[in-house]
Amino acid sequence: MRATTEAEAKSDADLVAAYRGGDESAATELVRRHGVALGRFLYSAGAAPADVDDLVQETLFRAFRRLDGWRGEASFRSWTFTIAGNLLKDAYRRRKGRTMLSIEDRDIPMHADPHAELAASEAEERLRDGLARLPRLQREVFLLRVQEGSDYETIAAALGTTPGAARVHYHHAVKRLKELVS
Amino acid sequence: MTACERLSDRMPEVAAGAGWSALEAAHLSDCADCAAEWDVVRRTAALGAGFTMRQEPPAIARAVLDRVAEAKCAERRRSGIVRRAVGVAAAASVVLAAWVTLHRPHAAPAGRGANAVPMASTGRPTASDSAATLTLDIAELDGLSTAELTDLLDRMDLPLSTGRTVDPSGAGDLTHDELERVLRSLEG
Ligand SMILES: [Zn+2]
Numbered sequence: 121m122r123a124t125t126e127a128e129a130k131s132d133a134d135l136v137a138a139y140r141g142g143d144e145s146a147a148t149e150l151v152r153r154h155g156v157a158l159g160r161f162l163y164s165a166g167a168a169p170a171d172v173d174d175l176v177q178e179t180l181f182r183a184f185r186r187l188d189g190w191r192g193e194a195s196f197r198s199w200t201f202t203i204a205g206n207l208l209k210d211a212y213r214r215r216k217g218r219t220m221l222s223i224e225d226r227d228i229p230m231h232a233d234p235h236a237e238l239a240a241s242e243a244e245e246r247l248r249d250g251l252a253r254l255p256r257l258q259r260e261v262f263l264l265r266v267q268e269g270s271d272y273e274t275i276a277a278a279l280g281t282t283p284g285a286a287r288v289h290y291h292h293a294v295k296r297l298k299e300l301v302s
Numbered sequence: 303m304t305a306c307e308r309l310s311d312r313m314p315e316v317a318a319g320a321g322w323s324a325l326e327a328a329h330l331s332d333c334a335d336c337a338a339e340w341d342v343v344r345r346t347a348a349l350g351a352g353f354t355m356r357q358e359p360p361a362i363a364r365a366v367l368d369r370v371a372e373a374k375c376a377e378r379r380r381s382g383i384v385r386r387a388v389g390v391a392a393a394a395s396v397v398l399a400a401w402v403t404l405h406r407p408h409a410a411p412a413g414r415g416a417n418a419v420p421m422a423s424t425g426r427p428t429a430s431d432s433a434a435t436l437t438l439d440i441a442e443l444d445g446l447s448t449a450e451l452t453d454l455l456d457r458m459d460l461p462l463s464t465g466r467t468v469d470p471s472g473a474g475d476l477t478h479d480e481l482e483r484v485l486r487s488l489e490g
Contacts, residue, residue, distance in 0.1 A: 124414050136422075142427045144363070144367060147366070147367055148359055148360050148363040149343055149359075149364045150363075151360075151363045151366070152361040155344050155355055155362060155396055156353060156355060159350070159353045160349070160351070160353050162352035163349070163350040163353055164346065164350050173355055173356050173357070176355065176362070176487055177362060177366060180362065180363075180366045181369050181370060181373075184367065184370050185370050185373055231456070234479035243345070244345070244349065247342075247345050247346065247349060248349065251346070257435070261330060263346070265314050266313075266314050266317060266343050266345065266346045266347050267347060267349070269315065269318050273355050278373065290310075291307065291310070294310070294339050294342060294343075295305065295340045296340065297346075298342055300337045300346060301341075302338055302342070302343075
């Protein structure tokens with residue numbers, strides 16, 4: 121327990137340094153810290169629910185394999201999000217641009233009011249579909265801003281753009297989502 | 303017409319748990335643009351909120367680190383194969399260069415001239431043909447003495463018409479020492 125507490129107190133940069141020094145528990149803490157957020161990002165960006173766990177693992181594999189690529193300009197989390205974005209882009213390309221969502225992938229839990237649950241689920245799928253249809257930068261800026269609460273400077277550093285451009289991408293995303301979703 | 307963006311910058315904060323001020327709440331109830339944007343932002347913020355991973359972090363980390371270790375091993379194996387392939391290609395190029403150099407008429411080493419068999423008599427391309435098309439000058443061969451070069455080439459000088467082929471894995475009939483010398487001269 122004590123080791124976990126110590127790891128929790130460390131910054132991401134400290135954990136990366138510890139992992140490089142051979143401390144594998146630092147890698148576990150990084151997974152604990154960012155795995156779920158990565159999963160949410162991938163799911164929101166259109167990954168099929170059944171694929172999310174595998175995509176999280178693939179993203180983390182790529183991240184740990186080339187940790188030298190993270191130089192700390194962006195947060196570790198947003199850096200892994202860009203790796204996840206690349207993975208999704210490859211997956212979209214393999215599927216020839218079709219969205220990764222499919223009716224079979226919908227997880228519709230049992231609920232006291234199945235009609236209300238179905239409506240909520242359909243609204244959620246429509247939103248995910250809308251997000252998946254956005255250009256990549258718009259989608260990633262929007263998700264980093266809305267789900268992670270990142271400011272435009274952080275987003276710009278992660279995505280290799282400027283804060284001004286990130287703001288423009290955000291507003292384009294909002295405009296298109298309002299049209300696609302409402 | 304440009305959409306109202308008055309509450310745009312506040313929306314991610316409010317979606318994360320901060321509340322609207324009374325003024326903001328009043329604007330939101332009157333402004334269709336902001337209400338539509340807030341609907342999209344609020345729903346996106348909640349998207350996948352219940353997501354959990356099938357495996358616990360230690361199991362995921364173990365699987366990921368095992369794959370990283372495997373990938374590094376495979377990378378080392380691949381680079382070893384490439385290094386060996388480059389070595390074989392380099393040795394082959396030295397052998398080829400030696401053959402070309404000694405079959406050029408102006409480059410025939412002293413002491414070999416009288417005994418040299420004219421290439422035309424073997425039915426192979428003539429030396430002048432070779433000299434016209436191949437003008438490789440391999441500095442590494444300077445390290446070998448004339449006797450060593452002659453010996454090397456005599457062992458390689460197999461008429462193609464005999465049907466024998468040069469065994470690349472054994473570099474023909476070269477002894478281990480001779481092959482070593484050629485490779486050392488290549489590495490400088
Ligand atoms: Zn407004």
